[in-house]
Amino acid sequence: MSDLFQQKPITTRRDHMVMLSRVANSLYWMSRYIERSENVARLLDVNLQLMLDFADFNDQQLKEHWLPILCSAGDEKTFFKLYDRANSENVTEFLTFREENPNSIISCLFTARENARQVRDQISLEMFEAINECYLFLKSKNAHEVWKFGAHDFFEQIKKYSHLFQGLTDSTFLRTEGYEFINLGKFLERADKTTRILDLKYHILLPSVADVGGAVDAAQWQAILRSASALEAYRRFHVEDIIPNKVAEFLIFSTTFPRSIRYCLQRIDAELHRLSGKERREYRSQEERDFGKLLSDLNFITIEQILDTGLHQFLQGVQKTLDQLDDHIYQEFMYHPPVDTEAEIFLQQQQMQQQQ
DSSP: OOGGGSOOOOOOOSSHHHHHHHHHHHHHHHHHHHHHHHHHHHHHHHHHHHHHHTTTOOHHHHHHHHHHHHHHHTOHHHHHHHOSOOOHHHHHHHHHTOTTSTTSHHHHHHHHHHHHHHTTTTSOHHHHHHHHHHHHHHHSHHHHHHHHHOHHHHHHHHHHHHHHHHHHHHHHSOSSHHHHHHHHHHHHHHHHHHHHHHHHHHHSOOSOGGGTTSHHHHHHHHHHHHHTTOHHHHHHHOOSSOOHHHHHHHHHHOSSSTTSHHHHHHHHHHHHHHHHOOOTTOOSSHHHHHHHHHHHHTTTOOHHHHHHHOHHHHHHHHHHHHHHHHHHHIIIIIOOOOOOHHHHHHHHHHHHHHHO
16 A cells, blocks of 8 residues: 555644644544445455355465455555465455554554544544444454454444444534545545456456456456445446456446446545635646546546556556545645744744734
8 A cells, every 4th residue: 555545644733724634634534444444344355255166276376366455455565574375364364453554454443443533522423433333343352253253244344334434424424624524535545445456357367368258257357346346236237247348447437336436536526626615627736637637537538448558557547646636635734844933932922022
C-alpha cells in the first residue's frame, strides 16, 4: 500500500482551523479504514473458497495465487519478514490478525475505532456504538473462536459491522462538511480497492496457457466479481457466461454499481465540489484537474481501447491519480505548518502595543 494511503499526522496550531483539520482527518481515515477492512475480508473469504475448488494446487501454484494478493496491497516486504511461504494459512493470518501489518483487518478496525474516539463528540452515538462493538469483538476470545471454527463466518461478521456502520452513518450523521469527508474517505478507498481487485487477474498466473478460457480462468474471473460484491449485479446485465472484457467493463464503467471505478469517482468529484464551493468541472489544483480529466476520460474511452493499451497500465494510472488526490486532500484540508511560537508571541505583543 502506498505511503500516501496511510494516515498522516496533523501538525498542530492552536486555532479553530486546526480543530477542524483534526476532525476532518479523523473522519476521513475512520471511514477509509472501515471500508478497507471490509474489502480485505471479502477478498480473503472469496479466495479461501476458491482454493476449495482447486485443493490439488502444489506449493508453487499456491504461491502464484496468494503472492499477487500481497503485492496488490503493497505488503509483501512486511509479510516476508514474518513468514517464509505465501500460502493460504500464512497470508490469511497476516491480512487478518497481524498488528505488525497496518493493512490487516484488525489493524484497520483498531485504527478506525481510535479515530472515532478522537471525534466522539462529532459523530452519532449509534455510529460510535457500532464501531466500538466491532472493536470489543476483535479484542475478545470469541473472535478467535469464530475464526477457528469457520473463517467464512468471521469474515461475514466483519462485513456486517462495516455495513452496519455505513448504514448508521447515512441514517444518523448530519449533512455537514464532516459527512463529505466521510464520503471522500469511503469512495477513495473503494475506488482504489476495485482497481486492485481487478488488477489481481493480471498478476495471477494460470497453471498453464491451456487453461486460459478454461475452468480455472472462469473461476478466477467469477472470484474477481465476488471480491467486489458484483456477481449478482453483473448477471443482471449479462445473463450469459462470465466474459473477461465484460467483467472489466462493468467494474470500470458502470454508473449504477456502487463499487465501480466510475461510480466512485463521480461521488468523489461531487464531495470535492461541495467542500470547495466550486461549480461543476471547476478545479483548484493540478491534482484536482488530473482527477477531473480521468473522470472525463471515462465518458469517452471504451473497454476495447483500455484493453488495447493495457488494462494493467490503465489501473496503475487510476491508482496514481488517486494517490495524488489523497495527498492533495491532506495538504488542502488537514495539514497546517508548524508554528513559530516566538514569532507569534512577538506579533501579539506588537499588536497589543499598537492598541494601547
